[in-house]
Amino acid sequence: MPRIHLGARQPRLRSGELVDQLAYELKGHRATGQPLIYEKEFEGGAIRTTVIWDAWESLSLEDRTSIILSAYTEAEGSEYRSRVALASGLTVPEATSAGMLPFQVITAIRTGDSVTLDECRKAMMDVGASTLLDQHRPQLRFATLEEAEATVKELVSRLPHSEPVWVTMQDFGSLDDWVDR
Amino acid sequence: MPMRLLDRCGADSIREFRAAANLRFNDALALAASGRRTAAIYLWGYVAEMSLKAAYFALIGHPETASLSWAVHISPAIAAGRAMGIAWPNSGAGHNVRAWAEFLVLARAINPATAYPPDLALAVQANGQRIGRLWRETLRYHKNFAYRYEVSQMREATEWMLVNSNNL
Numbered sequence: 001m002p003r004i005h006l007g008a009r010q011p012r013l014r015s016g017e018l019v020d021q022l023a024y025e026l027k028g029h030r031a032t033g034q035p036l037i038y039e040k041e042f043e044g045g046a047i048r049t050t051v052i053w054d055a056w057e058s059l060s061l062e063d064r065t066s067i068i069l070s071a072y073t074e075a076e077g078s079e080y081r082s083r084v085a086l087a088s089g090l091t092v093p094e095a096t097s098a099g100m101l102p103f104q105v106i107t108a109i110r111t112g113d114s115v116t117l118d119e120c121r122k123a124m125m126d127v128g129a130s131t132l133l134d135q136h137r138p139q140l141r142f143a144t145l146e147e148a149e150a151t152v153k154e155l156v157s158r159l160p161h162s163e164p165v166w167v168t169m170q171d172f173g174s175l176d177d178w179v180d181r
Numbered sequence: 182m183p184m185r186l187l188d189r190c191g192a193d194s195i196r197e198f199r200a201a202a203n204l205r206f207n208d209a210l211a212l213a214a215s216g217r218r219t220a221a222i223y224l225w226g227y228v229a230e231m232s233l234k235a236a237y238f239a240l241i242g243h244p245e246t247a248s249l250s251w252a253v254h255i256s257p258a259i260a261a262g263r264a265m266g267i268a269w270p271n272s273g274a275g276h277n278v279r280a281w282a283e284f285l286v287l288a289r290a291i292n293p294a295t296a297y298p299p300d301l302a303l304a305v306q307a308n309g310q311r312i313g314r315l316w317r318e319t320l321r322y323h324k325n326f327a328y329r330y331e332v333s334q335m336r337e338a339t340e341w342m343l344v345n346s347n348n349l
Contacts, residue, residue: 038266040265040266042290043291044291044293044296045293046287046290046293046296048265048287048290050268060314061279061310061314062307062310062311065306065307085286085287085296085302086283086287086306088268090268094268095268097270098268098270099269
């Protein structure tokens with residue numbers, strides 16, 4: 001009999017549960033944590049929405065779009081939903097590889113700091129860090145510096161005296177990226 | 182002395198993309214029928230790419246027979262898509278069918294006069310997503326053999342793009 005270790009990942013949510021959870025998030029305006037919902041409204045009233053959420057991991061892009069649109073209908077009503085011209089769902093690693101989350105908050109713990117690495121990891125997880133790439137190295141990524149800074153404030157409020165530990169970094173891409181530009 | 186094949190090729194253009202898309206679609210059908218599944222998928226991907234690029238440049242009023250180049254047209258279009266929030270990775274950017282499909286939907290939606298009807302917008306995006314799941318231009322470097330269902334999915338999605346190319 002094989003012994004299969006499934007790890008500590010969250011159980012997968014079904015489509016209906018994801019719709020309900022996303023609708024709740026759309027209504028809630030939570031300051032930090034996943035999903036990250038980026039809405040852009042254009043002059044003619046059309047809306048483009050991107051939902052960055054590790055819960056998408058096992059779903060196709062089409063299913064993600066369908067769930068996002070259903071959640072908008074549930075949370076905002078069909079009139080608002082009809083203005084959503086394009087809905088996309090990406091996991092944090094997918095959005096990162098597309099260059100959409102260039103800002104990152106990392107820990108820089110030194111001997112003598114009053115918080116431990118484990119405490120920092122837990123705080124990062126609590127504010128929505130992604131563990132899809134590496135279960136033991138949570139990643140906190142953002143589209144803007146403002147989001148990253150707001151998250152650092154939240155981390156400090158959850159983990160007092162941790163200010164010196166948090167470092168905000170920005171990706172500049174590979175040399176190839178710069179050549180392509 | 183007859184001209185060589187490459188010398189007989191015209192510049193890339195909307196008209197050239199549309200004509201080539203039809204030819205490559207049929208080439209891929211012949212490949213699929215003879216069991217060359219990965220090669221068929223490989224060609225179908227370009228059919229979708231050319232159909233979407235032709236549709237986008239027609240939308241912005243680029244003349245049908247005027248040349249299209251990477252530096253002047255394709256690269257700025259990708260930059261515009263990124264600025265609108267399209268997830269458009271650098272790697273293979275010009276060939277990213279999912280991104281081109283989403284960009285086309287959004288570029289049309291910005292102006293109510295050109296916006297797709299909702300069902301058509303969803304279909305363009307969904308077919309772009311399906312193709313994006315099955316195809317990348319780097320397929321040519323790999324020896325993998327495509328499954329029959331992957332061939333069916335790719336043919337259906339690409340055929341949809343081609344059949345609807347006049348409405349894209």
